[in-house]
Amino acid sequence: MPHFFHLDGVLHAERTPLSRIAEQFGTPTYVYSKAALLENFDAFADACAGRDALVCYAMKANSNLAILDLLARRGAGFDIVSGGELLRVIAAGGDPAKVIFSGVGKTVDEMRLALSHDILCFNVESIPELHRLNEVAGAMGKQARVSLRVNPNVDAKTHPYIATGLKANKFGVAFDDALATYRTAAGLPHLTPVGIDCHIGSQLLDDAPLLEALDKLIELVDALGAEGIVLDHLDMGGGIGINYGAAGDAPPVPVGDYLGRVFARIDAWRAANYGGAPIKVIFEPGRAIVGDTGVLLTRVEFLKPGAEKNFCIVDAAMNDLMRPALYQAWMDVQQVQAGTQPAVSYDVVGPVCESGDWLARERELSVAQGALLAIMQAGAYGFTMSSNYNTRGRAAEVMVDGDTVHLVRRREDPAELFALESMLK
Numbered sequence: 001m002p003h004f005f006h007l008d009g010v011l012h013a014e015r016t017p018l019s020r021i022a023e024q025f026g027t028p029t030y031v032y033s034k035a036a037l038l039e040n041f042d043a044f045a046d047a048c049a050g051r052d053a054l055v056c057y058a059m060k061a062n063s064n065l066a067i068l069d070l071l072a073r074r075g076a077g078f079d080i081v082s083g084g085e086l087l088r089v090i091a092a093g094g095d096p097a098k099v100i101f102s103g104v105g106k107t108v109d110e111m112r113l114a115l116s117h118d119i120l121c122f123n124v125e126s127i128p129e130l131h132r133l134n135e136v137a138g139a140m141g142k143q144a145r146v147s148l149r150v151n152p153n154v155d156a157k158t159h160p161y162i163a164t165g166l167k168a169n170k171f172g173v174a175f176d177d178a179l180a181t182y183r184t185a186a187g188l189p190h191l192t193p194v195g196i197d198c199h200i201g202s203q204l205l206d207d208a209p210l211l212e213a214l215d216k217l218i219e220l221v222d223a224l225g226a227e228g229i230v231l232d233h234l235d236m237g238g239g240i241g242i243n244y245g246a247a248g249d250a251p252p253v254p255v256g257d258y259l260g261r262v263f264a265r266i267d268a269w270r271a272a273n274y275g276g277a278p279i280k281v282i283f284e285p286g287r288a289i290v291g292d293t294g295v296l297l298t299r300v301e302f303l304k305p306g307a308e309k310n311f312c313i314v315d316a317a318m319n320d321l322m323r324p325a326l327y328q329a330w331m332d333v334q335q336v337q338a339g340t341q342p343a344v345s346y347d348v349v350g351p352v353c354e355s356g357d358w359l360a361r362e363r364e365l366s367v368a369q370g371a372l373l374a375i376m377q378a379g380a381y382g383f384t385m386s387s388n389y390n391t392r393g394r395a396a397e398v399m400v401d402g403d404t405v406h407l408v409r410r411r412e413d414p415a416e417l418f419a420l421e422s423m424l425k
């Protein structure tokens with residue numbers, strides 16, 4: 001069900017007109033729909049019902065405490081990539097026993113923090129990381145549960161910046177080295193190999209590459225079992241894409257269909273080789289949970305017609321939403337209210353001093369100065385990738401629940417941005 005729609009000529013989030021949010025909270029503001037968030041999470045949870053499965057939300061996509069709290073209460077676990085993210089999970093009341101820790105560069109301090117909270121598992125990406133984790137765990141008198149992130153060398157067929165499962169990527173342990181690396185892990189006294197994981201890329205519209213990766217993990221689990229290294233979970237990573245609404249884009253595979261195919265394959269394998277004994281399955285979705293639950297609300301500052309291009313200068317910029325500048329990502333732009341002007345093709349740009357500061361190119365808009373626009377599907381990798389470039393305070397974030405609007409992060413005051421700095425004595 002769409003949670004952002006036009007009603008009486010005004011774009012709404014649930015039952016709240018975005019124009020009201022702009023008046024009350026100003027712009028630019030990220031606006032999230034609570035109903036959309038829960039619906040997306042439930043698509044995963046429902047497909048996992050009755051199974052030993054865990055949905056670990058990849059919180060890098062959007063780590064606002066209000067979102068983490070809602071998901072934690074729904075039973076979500078979390079995929080983290082830093083000590084800071086673990087502190088957020090705890091601050092939001094999430095359960096560290098449902099946390100998995102991914103990332104190629106975990107520091108000693110981060111390992112200590114995660115071990116002190118007894119997280120579910122470290123997704124380890126290299127041999128030096130195994131040794132470091134073994135030492136840290138040993139010094140704390142602990143045993144670290146580990147999974148190896150295997151790089152299955154499958155082509156996720158997505159933007160090169162967000163493809164992670166090819167040999168040329170920095171991520172994971174090469175498929176051909178996986179067995180030897182597990183032997184190393186099993187030989188280290190303070191590590192317990194418990195799982196295997198992969199993450200081949202993001203914004204995948206088709207699940208065929210994910211199922212190909214699953215087959216490779218299955219092959220490894222069998223080979224490890226034959227050596228006495230018995231794993232109790234298999235983690236598929238994230239990657240399921242969303243519909244950004246670009247013309248010609250294929251629709252993403254429905255979450256239920258994808259999970260259904262994963263479970264069917266796993267069930268057939270377990271029945272054939274393990275007398276039907278199940279294995280726990282973990283998913284790490286980020287974008288599929290939050291991507292279409294948020295928009296970036298922005299106001300037109302100036303219209304600047306030109307010989308080659310017309311510019312629609314808005315108060316949001318690349319520091320608020322990096323995806324277009326960084327990946328040439330196409331994001332849908334909608335007018336909050338219809339305009340009376342003739343439609344003109346505009347590049348929607350921000351005030352930052354970079355030619356790369358654009359949010360959308362060549363869009364037909366009927367707008368005047370002061371009009372409100374919404375950059376759609378901005379719930380994932382929007383706020384979390386924002387910065388303070390040009391000493392711009394970061395946008396406010398609000399969450400809509402029906403006709404109630406909760407401020408879930410107040411707008412940053414520029415004076416706060418340099419409060420940590422000092423001049424030479």
Ligand code: LLP
Nearest residue numbers: 058102199202203238239284285286287381
């Ligand atoms: N697990 C791991 C280990 C990951 O690295 C990621 C995302 C995920 C799970 C979640 O992937 P998702 O389900 O969201 O596709 N900033 C980029 C996307 C970067 C994804 C990084 N890793 C963008 O805006 O498109």
